[in-house]
Amino acid sequence: MPAVTTSAPLLESSFLRQLDRLALLTRRPMAGDIQGERRSPRRGASVEFADFRPYARGDDIRQIDWNLYARAERFYLKLFVAEEELQVHLLVDTSASMDWGTPNKLHYARQLAAAYGYIALANLDRVSVTAFGTGPLAAQLPGVRGKRGAVPLFAFLQRLQPGTGGDLARACHRYIQTARATGPLLLCSDLLDAGWKDALGALSSRPFEITIMHILAPQELEPDLDGDFKLIDVEGGPPVEISADLELIRRYKQQLASWRAELESYCNGRGITYLPVDTSVPVDEFVLGRMRRRGVLR
């Protein structure tokens, strides 16, 4: 199936207006680079009191709490909760297997990433996008900030081309090693890779808040096959010869269900939010309904 490269906007403007009202949910404070609107684990300048600490040489004397000095005759600094920006990581799998299905899985992944990124940008968070699947080098959008950043974000996502194939686990390892700040991480992939466990394990090795968008096309959920086929892997995997009948399809579905159950339990064990996605569900319905219910958005 050809990649969707139309000039039509990635997301409808009415949908974007709805997204304006949403915000990302994080379970714990995250450190960012510069000041922003999110609680940070660090102490900094805001109106929200956090703690006292004894004065040490070199501290800014403007932060000394003089009232406390009057009582205790010691210098104490008054610390406030820092409010910093969030670094939102969008990981899009552009391997060949993603460029498949009707509706197209890659396009769906683009839309999901765009919606998630737009919400983050609307909340003055920094968004970086990494697409992998084309090979050892991943296409990257280093980081955009603010609503103005939505334009380059959407343009970048639009430009994404499906690759030939890729090693999901290796890409994730590389990303974990190079990413500077942790933060919410959205992985849009079909995980149809033998190394999915390795990949998720690598991502969870750093304190990201990971959300897995497990995107599958309806043709994968309910294969419409009847007869003898030689199944060709678009990523160049070994072909499989099957004689499809209802019994085989039934077993396939069983297999699929058990795999998804395995994925879900693996993710739950590592604090990863796992969201199965069926591309036949419209993207706005999914974002506004399913993702909010799941607690990814607010």
Add this chain to the structure above:
Amino acid sequence: MSLISPLALLAAAVIGPLIVAMYLLKLRREERPVSSTFLWQRMVRDVEANAPWQKLRRSLLLLLQLLLMLLLVFALARPFLAAQGISGRNLILIIDHSASMSATDEPPTRLQAAKARAYQLIDQLPDGGRATVIAAGGRMAVPAAATADRRELRRAIEQIQPSNGGGSDLAPALTLAAALAAREEDSEVAIISDGNVTLPTNVRVPARVSYFPIGRTTENMAISAIALQPATSGQTLFVQATNYGQAVASRRLDLYLDGALFNAYNLSLDPGREQSIIAEIPAQVQVVEARLAGDDALPADDRAFAVSSVGEAVTVRVVTPGNRFLETGLSLLPGIRTTSVPTSTTTFSETVAQVPVTIFDGVVPAELPPGNLFFINPVRSSPYFSVTGTIEFPLLRPSGGQEPILRNVSLSEVSVLKAARIVPGSWGRVVVDSDGGPLLVVGEREGRRVAVLAFDLHESDLPLQIAFPLLLSNLMNFLAPGSGAEAAQLLPGQPLSRQVDEAISEVRVTRPDGRTVSSRTGEVQIQAGQAIYADTDALGVYLVEERAGEQVVGRHRYAINLFAPAESHIAAQRDLSVPQTSGASSTVSRERDSRQEFWRWVALVALIVLVVEWLVYQRNGLAYLRERWRQRRSTGSRPARS
């Protein structure tokens, strides 16, 4: 197992590779790109690990097609099993259905076993082979003649019923079989019997004769004779039991008088010996039944009946100038009452019922009386014969065969001085012949029985010999049937006949099984003053009622017993000696080159394989239909949404 046309197997060498080649061509599966074979691989691995034959399943269709091809080729090669049986294309099946075939040593009966054997032989018939079924022994019947229709043959065999009467003479059947076999090549005669049969010596069968013996046991005890004679006071019963087996047998003989147990005797008989019992029976007893208690292989001969003949004498009118020999001879016969009439009598006013027999000794009146007639030494012609002269010193030549008139009669010592030369009409059969002309002629014409003895008793030494009373007795039995104790006993199959006069409008016969048949329905025939009932195969007592209007005029009982030593000897013979044109006379079953083809079964299996192959090919469609049906049922049970 061998093949008739093994060349057909070559077809497998051609078609087999063709199927495989086509299958290999077909094996190029349609290629279908999928996002990933990751899941499929996992599944196929699972399946292959669980079921090693899964790979085979993929080629199940190929295997089925190859199997189908092999079966068809095999059927074309016409396989057959060498079986013991028959090999001819024209089978003549002679099934013995005489009384001894009712023996129960082959469950349920020998006849059923014979039928089962006959079915087997029919099944062994080669394709296009024809068969003729002959039921022999007793009345011969040909229920199926030269037909290839196996269903008809089976039906014909099934219809064969045991026959008590008529003995076990295979001569007519073998003569017919020989004639049929001569007409066609590759014939074979199969005799299914217990072997206790009379075989002809003058028939040479132009085909192979196979004999399939039926029967295992040899032990049988029978009542071989029974007689009830009037005595001075009451009646005298004579019963004889014979052990036809090969071991000592002990049975109890029960006597029933009119259905009530009268006496019982314990008998112990050596093989081949008989024992007689004589008992005094009250005069009013009508029916005596002798029964051997217990079971043996042939139950039919374990019972015998005798009926009383008290007060049933037959009046015989004797027109004679005086014949002491004749009068003495007649007076010795039981159940015969004689009235002498002078020779000058010219008119006879009595009816047939009153005087059924008239004997003319040396006279031939112008007007003959009604009833049966016996002419002795006729002096002039009559409507039945003409007298053309005399024969001097004729030499007596008794006719051969089983002539009932000459039963137990030996005429070899008899000399005759002078006899009338008579020329009988076509009605008569010559019993005793001579060079000059027949000496004793009996026959039947227009319902009237006539006997003619051509010589005067005084001009021969016949009356001085023991043959005379016996001949006279036989003649009187012929002329006055249904009279006396002897006449009231018949063999199965022998017709009941009784002379009736015009006053009798209906004759009813009550059979031993309780069924009543009447002359009104035509089952009892009244022809020319004689009532005849022929269906007497069942053993027991038959009651004949003569009715004039609604009134019962006469009531007579007849007993039908199976007194046939040939039938009571039930030991199966291992071999039959039937002369065949090939020179052989033994018919013992030996190893034969019979071929039992079974390509039909192979073809049937091939058809089943074809159906299975189609089902396998359509399995998805079938599973889909099943799914649909299940869905429809589950939605159908739900209440309809409004």
